[in-house]
Amino acid sequence: MTNQSMGKVLVIGSNATRIEVRGNKWGATGQYLNETVVPAMALEAAGYEVVLATPNGNKPTIDPASDAAAHFDNDEAAYKAARDYYDNGPAMNAPRTLRSVIDEGLDHYVGVFFPGGQAPVVDLMQDGEVGEILRHFHEAEKPTALLCHGPIALAAATDDPRAFRAALIAGDEAKAREWAQDWTYKGYRMTIFSATEEKVVEDHILHAKMYFDMPQALTAAGGVVETSAVDFEPHVVVDRELITGQNPRSDHPIAKALVAALEARQTA
Template sequence: MNEVRTLRSIVEEGLDNYAGVFVPGGQAPVVDLMQDPDMGEVLRHFHERSKPTAFLCHGPIAVAAAMPHAREFRAALIAGVPAKAAEWAKDWQYAGYRMTVFSNSEEKVVEDYILHAKLYFNVVDALQTAGGKVITTATDFEPHVVEDRELITGQNPRSDRALAGKFVAALERSLAMA
C-alpha cells in the first residue's frame, strides 16, 4: 500500500502489460470510477482486446466509465432523468451484455440498516438504462456470478469466490491465446 499508483500512471505506462482488470465494490465505483476518464480508457482498451474484466458488488457500475459521456450519464441519473441518461449511453460498448450488480433490494437493506443514507440512484436501474441486461438473484445476498464474453460480474460480497474462480479461468484462457 506504500506504492499506490494512479490510473493515469498505469495508462501512461501501457495497458498491454496487464492481463485483466478487477474492480471491487463499495461506493467508489458509484461515485468516482463510473465517471473517471482514465477508468474509461482502461475499460475500452480491455474491451477492444477481449481481455478479462471482473467486477464485484457495486463494482459493475464502473463499466459506465467506458461511455464517451460518462459524467453526463451519471448527472442525468442523479437528476432523475433516465431518458436523458439513456441518450448519453448511446453506443455504449457493454450494451446488450448480461451482467449482475448489487441488487436494489440488497441496496435497501444496506441503506436502511447500515449506512442510514441513500444512494443517488440504484445501480441496477442505471445499468439497465445504459442497455445492460442485468440479472440478479431472487434471494438477497446469495452468491451470483454472470459471465458474458470478457465481462465477469459478481452480485454481492458473497459472490467473491465464484467470481475469483471464473476470473482466474478467464485469465488463463486469455494468456494461453496470447
C-alpha cells in the first residue's frame, strides 16, 4: 500500500468447511473465490487497505465450486489473477481474529465487507463478535456490504443469534421471529441468494436440501428482502449504510457500490 491510503476496510471471512443439510448429513462448503477477491481487489485499486479477519484467525477455505474461470466470465487471465491474489496477496495472507480487531478498535475502519459462499450460514450468522462488529458499523453509519450468502451474517445482530439459527433449523419460524424482535436491521431493504438460486446449489453441488433458505431467514429477522426476477442476474440493494448483493455475479456491482459509498462518506 502507499502512504496515501484512503482508510482500512475490514473483510470478514468464514472458517466453515462443512454445512448441515437435511437427513442429519453434512456437505462441503467454503467461501467463494470471486466474491472474496473481486471486491477486495477493487478496494485496493481505489486506495483502501484491506484487512481480513475470521472467527478463529485462520484463512478461509475456498469452496471448490467457485474455483474456476466460469466465475470470472470464462476469462482465464482474470481467474488466474484472482487466484494469485488470494494465494499470495499480502491482505489475504495475514488474517486476524475478529476479537483482535474488536479489541484494537473498530474506529480504525471506514467500512466492512462480507463475502459469500455458503460458509457464513454456518458460523458468521451465529457469531456474537460478528454481531458486535455489525452494531458498531450500524451506529457509526459506516458502509456495510455483504454478498450472496454473506448477508446472512446480518442475523448475528439479532438478540440471540444462536437461538435464532437453531429455531430456523428446527423449522420454528415463529420462535425465530421472537429472537429477532430488536434486530438492528429491522425494516431495512436488502437482498441475498434467492431460494430458486439455492435450489441449483442443492441439486448440483450439495446433492441435499438445506434446512432453511436465505430470504426466509432474513424475512423472519425483519428484513425487507428483494430478489431479482431472473436467477443469477446481478442485483444490488442499497438502504442507508447497508449494501447487499444477491449472487456471485453481483461481485463487480457490489464492489462499485461499496467504493462509491466509501467515497461519498469521505466527501460528505
